[in-house]
Every structure is written in C-alpha cells, then in structure tokens.
Amino acid sequence: MRMRLYYHDKLFDGTQKDKTNATSAAVANSTKLAPNSQFGMLVVFNDPITKDDNYHSPPIANAQGFYFYDRKDTNSAWFAYTLVFNSSEHRGTLNIMGADLMPEKTRDLSVVGGTGDFFMARGIVTLQTDTFQGAYYFRLKMDIKLYECY
Template identity: 65%
Template sequence: QAVSAYKKRPEPCKRLVLYYHVLFDGTNEANATSAIVSNITKLGDFNFGQFVVFDDPMTDDHHLLSPPVARAQGFYFYNMKTTYNAGFAYKLIFNSSDYKGTLNLMGADIIAQEARDISVVGGTGDFFMARGICTLRTDTFQGNAYFRLQMDIKLYECY
C-alpha cells in the first residue's frame, strides 16, 4: 500500500528562496566558482563519475551580480548511466546581518524533473539543528559556461 506523501505535511517554520549560480572553470578562471576534480568514466554518455567542487554565490534574486546573501560550498557528481542525474552534498554558509550559521544538505538532483527535492539534514548557528527540504528548479542553463538553480528551502524542524 502506497503512503500518501503529503497528507501530514506541515507548514514550514522557516522558508528561504535563494538562487545558486554556477560559473565553470573554462576560459575565465578569475570568475569561475566551480572546478572539475575527477574524470568522466566510461559508463554511459552522461558524465558518470565526474565530481565538481563549487564555491558559489547565493543571491535572493536572479542576478549573478546581486550582493550574495550566502555561499554554497560543496560538490555535486554525476551518478546515472542513462541520463544526466547528479548527487549533491553541500553547505550554505550565511554570514550577514540577517543570518549567521550554516545549513547542511544532501540529495538527488534528478535533472529531468521540473522540481526535485533534496534534504536539509542539519544546521548550525541561526539554523541550529534545523531539518527540512530544499526544492531545486533550473532557472537558466547556458551549457558549460553558466547555470542557475532556484533553491526553495523549507525548514520543518526549527529550534
């Protein structure tokens, strides 16, 4: 018998909608915020096995050059043989007048889905012991040069 996914889903105790900007290590190293650290393997045609480490600005609107409200630091890696699909593991690091602290996230970025959920597995500082869900949506994709994700962060456990 299937579980009904959302029957008891509560309201978030906190919500933040941020934008994640990835600039690749290509022709412009001075601006790049991400770098490939492992080679693609021979399994399939979708970058299987490639790890990318990032130190990306997070803004509260669509603009890359808006003042960052946090940084996203961590990695993603491709782990599906038959299509593009990534695993994410990263921290959001806040150090502003609004928030100081971190959120720790991991989960599956199933790129073919319009909205894909990953887990907020912990937090520190202003996000002490937080848990929740972060919904990823592709906001723009400009190939190997630049892509931007919306991260809709909903915390359901707050202290």
C-alpha cells in the first residue's frame, strides 16, 4: 500500500498573541545551551494531515505525538507520532518514529505498527520538507510505503 499525505505544523511557542490556530506547542525549551540552534526544544503536537498541500483542506487524519531537537550543530529532530485516521477511506492508526535529519532532502522514518485498516503495519515514511515559513509553520510531504499490513 502506498499513500502520499501532507503534514501541517503550526507551532505556538508561548509568545504569539494569536494561539487559536496553533497545532503544536513547545513544552520544553532549553535553547540557551546552543543559541544558534533549537537544541533541547520539545514540541507536542496534534497536526492535521491532508491529501494535498492546502492547510485548509479537510484532514483525513491527525498526527499526534512529539518531536525534540537533538543536535547543537544543525537542525535535527527525533519524531514519535501516531497518524489517527477517521475518514470514509481509512480507519485506524499508523505508528511512526525516527530521526528527521532536516538538512537532507529526504528522510526515512519507520512505520512500527498500526491498528484497524493498518493492523500490524510495517514500512517506511519518506519525509520531504515541502514548505517552511519562519519558525512557526512547516509542511512535510509524507510518502508512506507499507510492506506488511494485515
């Protein structure tokens, strides 16, 4: 099974006046250790997943989980999240985790399980940064390839 989906993240860091559209929040931020990086920042999210790159398209799933920046010399994060599907096309979850080496054009994360339509799924999610707007919005293109799905 293959899918191409788009992951939208709008970060609330505690300083913006309008927090109503935020889909993620920095819950720990120790960037003083490395002022030129995000090292130490932990972000918890509930981000919409769409079939196209339009943030306002109806979501077919939500990505629920966290990422933290784990390098001082470059932007790099470690992700752990669940795609929660609730649409007419798919029901169930996909569990995804791995390193997001942001300077690379594409990055692979592991599909480590699932439920419902994706029971015991295994595979790869290839991430590609589709857009990045300042420090508060980014969109990832996710190419999902499932090799085992019962």
